[in-house]
Amino acid sequence: MSDTKTNERPLVEVKHLKEYFPINVGLFRSKPLKAVDDVSFSIRKGETLGLVGESGCGKTTVGRTILNLYKPTSGEIWYDGKLIKTKADIEEFRTKATMVFQDPYSSLNPRMTVEDIIGEPLDVHKMYKTKEERHERILELMGHVGLNSEHAARYAHEFSGGQRQRIGIARSLAVNPEFIVCDEPVSALDVSIQAQVINMFDELQEKLGLTYLFIAHDLLVVRHISDRIAVMYLGKMVELADANEIYSHPLHPYSKSLMSAVPVPDPKIARANQRIVLSGDIPSPLNAPSGCPFRTRCQYATPACAEAMPDFKEVSKNHFVACHRVAEINQ
Numbered sequence: 001m002s003d004t005k006t007n008e009r010p011l012v013e014v015k016h017l018k019e020y021f022p023i024n025v026g027l028f029r030s031k032p033l034k035a036v037d038d039v040s041f042s043i044r045k046g047e048t049l050g051l052v053g054e055s056g057c058g059k060t061t062v063g064r065t066i067l068n069l070y071k072p073t074s075g076e077i078w079y080d081g082k083l084i085k086t087k088a089d090i091e092e093f094r095t096k097a098t099m100v101f102q103d104p105y106s107s108l109n110p111r112m113t114v115e116d117i118i119g120e121p122l123d124v125h126k127m128y129k130t131k132e133e134r135h136e137r138i139l140e141l142m143g144h145v146g147l148n149s150e151h152a153a154r155y156a157h158e159f160s161g162g163q164r165q166r167i168g169i170a171r172s173l174a175v176n177p178e179f180i181v182c183d184e185p186v187s188a189l190d191v192s193i194q195a196q197v198i199n200m201f202d203e204l205q206e207k208l209g210l211t212y213l214f215i216a217h218d219l220l221v222v223r224h225i226s227d228r229i230a231v232m233y234l235g236k237m238v239e240l241a242d243a244n245e246i247y248s249h250p251l252h253p254y255s256k257s258l259m260s261a262v263p264v265p266d267p268k269i270a271r272a273n274q275r276i277v278l279s280g281d282i283p284s285p286l287n288a289p290s291g292c293p294f295r296t297r298c299q300y301a302t303p304a305c306a307e308a309m310p311d312f313k314e315v316s317k318n319h320f321v322a323c324h325r326v327a328e329i330n331q
């Protein structure tokens, strides 16, 4: 998180993004699984937008669809003021935007050396003239993520989870990206090393001027790195605000329950913050409730909540919420 960015124009703009997967429900019948259903947001240059929500709510699909790894069902992605539309746009965009994956064990080929893993994108994009230049660049990238040069000739399987994640990040940095979708990059790591890796993301952002969409299901993970935080539920965005604001004043009933689960170090505050435990499971996106997607688990639901999806409205400056009853609930 850096402080120099607040008024800059958006680098990434996502407008009414939908990603529906056709699922076979009979021999000749398919039904759309609405993994992402009309999501809009933007990310400023140099900013980190945290994206949180329970497993299956559509976070990874948002990240992959922004990068055009999935073709959007509908909606638009704008980058640096330009609509990404044609094949040429997508190809150019791929040199500026990339993804860091969740699982450092399955995303790297264990039989390749570190040098070859990091060098692969350099080869694909023909980013060097001589072997020497390639090697120098690989060592530079390894330096960025805190790996030393002796590691270059070793194989991925010889490394711990945290170090593998560093190798994966160095590989993602090889193309000199401006924007990185970080898809739960520390969830598979030991809690003891999560903070180190998050700090590294923070330092890299400062050093290289990066912009992040930082996905996590754990709120503690995104709290320190995010400038703003977006909360998703069942393919929809339900709340978006500055990180401090959403921690201190969550307005949507779902965000309130997520925040109440975050451990607070001060016992006095912890006692005052009653834990809100949600009943029931998250419904399947194949059979999403009508109207507000959260209504089957919401203690404030009324029959009107089943009628229509609430608009995603700005209820105070830069604080957006999708709930019909947001004013009454937060009196």
Ligand SMILES: Nc1ncnc2c1ncn2[C@@H]1O[C@H](COP(=O)(O)OP(=O)(O)O)[C@@H](O)[C@H]1O
Binding pocket: 021, 033, 034, 035, 053, 054, 055, 056, 057, 058, 059, 060, 061, 062, 285
């Ligand atoms: N390629 C796919 N084909 C069909 N369904 C998918 C695909 N990818 C994700 N889904 C479904 O879309 C929903 C959202 O998934 P995902 O974006 O992975 O959620 P999250 O990252 O928040 O856990 C889930 O119900 C998941 O099963």
Ligand code: SF4
Binding pocket: 253, 254, 292, 293, 294, 295, 296, 298, 299, 300, 301, 302, 305, 310, 322, 323, 324, 325, 326
């Ligand atoms: S719209 Fe209704 S069901 Fe949905 S969060 Fe608000 S009060 Fe709960």
Ligand SMILES: [Mg+2]
Binding pocket: 059, 060, 061, 184
């Ligand atoms: Mg995911």
